Amino acid sequence: MNISVSENIALHESVKELYQPGVGLTVRTILENVLAGQELNQADAITLFQTEGAELDALTACADQLRRASVGDTVTFVINRNINYTNVCYMGCRFCSFAKRKDDPEAEFFDLDEIVARAQEAWDRGATEVCIQGGLHPNIPGHFYRDMLKAIKAKLPDMHIHAFSPFEIWFGARKSKMSYAEFIQDLIDHGLGSMPGTAAEILDTTIRQQLTRDKLTTEEWVEIVKTAHKLGLPTTSTIMYGHIDGPEHWAAHLALLRDIQKETGGFTEFVPLGFIHHKTPLYLEHAGVRPGPTRLEHIRMHAVARLMLNGWIDNIQASWVKLGPELAQQMLSAGVNDLGGTLMNESISRAAGAEHGQEMHPDSFVQIMRNMRRQPVRRNTLYRHITVYDAPEAAPAAPRYAGAAL
Ligand SMILES: C[S@@+](CC[C@H](N)C(=O)[O-])C[C@H]1O[C@@H](n2cnc3c(N)ncnc32)[C@H](O)[C@@H]1O
Ligand SMILES: Nc1c(NC[C@H](O)[C@H](O)[C@H](O)CO)[nH]c(=O)[nH]c1=O
Ligand SMILES: N[C@@H](Cc1ccc(O)cc1)C(=O)O
Numbered sequence: 001m002n003i004s005v006s007e008n009i010a011l012h013e014s015v016k017e018l019y020q021p022g023v024g025l026t027v028r029t030i031l032e033n034v035l036a037g038q039e040l041n042q043a044d045a046i047t048l049f050q051t052e053g054a055e056l057d058a059l060t061a062c063a064d065q066l067r068r069a070s071v072g073d074t075v076t077f078v079i080n081r082n083i084n085y086t087n088v089c090y091m092g093c094r095f096c097s098f099a100k101r102k103d104d105p106e107a108e109f110f111d112l113d114e115i116v117a118r119a120q121e122a123w124d125r126g127a128t129e130v131c132i133q134g135g136l137h138p139n140i141p142g143h144f145y146r147d148m149l150k151a152i153k154a155k156l157p158d159m160h161i162h163a164f165s166p167f168e169i170w171f172g173a174r175k176s177k178m179s180y181a182e183f184i185q186d187l188i189d190h191g192l193g194s195m196p197g198t199a200a201e202i203l204d205t206t207i208r209q210q211l212t213r214d215k216l217t218t219e220e221w222v223e224i225v226k227t228a229h230k231l232g233l234p235t236t237s238t239i240m241y242g243h244i245d246g247p248e249h250w251a252a253h254l255a256l257l258r259d260i261q262k263e264t265g266g267f268t269e270f271v272p273l274g275f276i277h278h279k280t281p282l283y284l285e286h287a288g289v290r291p292g293p294t295r296l297e298h299i300r301m302h303a304v305a306r307l308m309l310n311g312w313i314d315n316i317q318a319s320w321v322k323l324g325p326e327l328a329q330q331m332l333s334a335g336v337n338d339l340g341g342t343l344m345n346e347s348i349s350r351a352a353g354a355e356h357g358q359e360m361h362p363d364s365f366v367q368i369m370r371n372m373r374r375q376p377v378r379r380n381t382l383y384r385h386i387t388v389y390d391a392p393e394a395a396p397a398a399p400r401y402a403g404a405a406l
């Protein structure tokens with residue numbers, strides 16, 4: 001983002017929360033520097049992850065200001081459907097309650113007809129995207145990933161297929177005895193439109209080893225994502241936070257995503273995914289694991305992400321499945337400009353005990369955005385605007401959610 005000097009001054013002076021009593025010189029200086037166009041470094045991000053009260057208000061006001069300067073007052077969503085084609089998985093990630101063994105009565109595997117029928121139903125309901133992710137089923141042949149794309153595209157050539165996390169790519173490439181580049185290129189040739197940036201969790205070796213014994217390593221995640229970007233395939237980016245992690249991991253994770261983006265430009269958005277703890281082995285069987293992020297941690301994560309990624313990844317998404325609609329709405333005043341997808345089906349968070357339902361109707365998205373006096377826009381997966389709704393009426397200012405008030 002290029003901000004001219006005069007705009008910098010305007011930006012800076014309008015954030016009056018920076019000069020309230022209770023905002024110490026350290027936090028004020030960090031925020032002033034960011035508003036003046038300086039890159040937020042990891043040490044300062046760690047400081048911001050610890051703010052509360054008036055300092056947290058100043059952080060969210062700064063995130064809100066940067067959001068307005070980079071993407072304006074529109075808030076976007078996408079009409080999509082999740083297709084979790086199998087929950088059979090032997091990786092044993094301790095934070096995951098979605099995965100089942102083959103002989104489990106709840107084990108599921110959708111054949112190609114079922115997958116196409118779900119995509120067709122979604123298309124008939126106005127979806128532009130299917131988001132396809134599943135377990136690493138030991139019996140899946142390497143060509144199954146390509147077969148899913150071919151089957152959907154044969155029936156629905158214009159459906160955007162957002163599919164296969166870097167972990168599924170790692171698995172499919174091994175099964176197919178192909179390099180990551182060969183495997184991804186083959187998927188692109190058969191209609192893959194973009195990849196979810198899940199399986200990122202916390203991009204830190206020590207943390208990953210505690211989450212999953214043989215987790216895809218940080219280096220492998222980075223290599224697969226960069227390979228996709230270099231082949232012209234965009235991906236999203238995520239973090240799963242609020243378990244055994246902390247501010248220093250969050251700051252390093254965001255800095256790594258920013259470095260990748262500087263090299264490839266391939267990330268479309270960043271989505272913080274709060275850990276849903278209720279039914280997970282990680283929480284139930286290990287002492288000292290936190291029950292997901294606190295409300296203030298959610299706010300800080302979205303706000304610091306806006307500051308850290310500013311000018312590089314301009315779309316910061318709040319996940320309503322993880323947060324619920326009220327908290328997702330509050331995130332709109334902490335740097336967020338996107339509320340993700342309608343989803344239609346949701347199994348991963350639900351399996352871990354989340355209770356926010358499986359679908360968000362477009363009218364509900366529009367209502368949430370209007371409540372915050374923001375302009376609702378329906379987008380496609382790659383952020384092209386599809387429907388611009390009527391602007392919210394000029395009315396009393398939107399509620400501001402901030403640290404002290406929560
Ligand atoms: C369930 S996996 C499906 C794709 C593939 N099996 C993989 O691991 O990449 C997708 C993502 O869901 C998220 N997830 C799983 N369990 C979760 C939980 N309890 N709370 C929050 N996010 C979770 C993780 O970020 C994970 O990478
Ligand atoms: N599918 C899930 C998402 N998806 C995020 C968006 O719906 C969309 O796929 C993305 O914005 C692409 O542009 N988010 C969740 O938290 N949980 C899901 O299951
Ligand atoms: N939000 C992710 C997809 C996702 C799917 C399931 C989850 O539990 C979390 C995230 C993306 O679109 O890139």
Ligand code: SF4
Nearest residue numbers: 089091093096099135
């Ligand atoms: S997160 Fe993915 S790889 Fe890990 S157990 Fe769950 S489904 Fe399997």
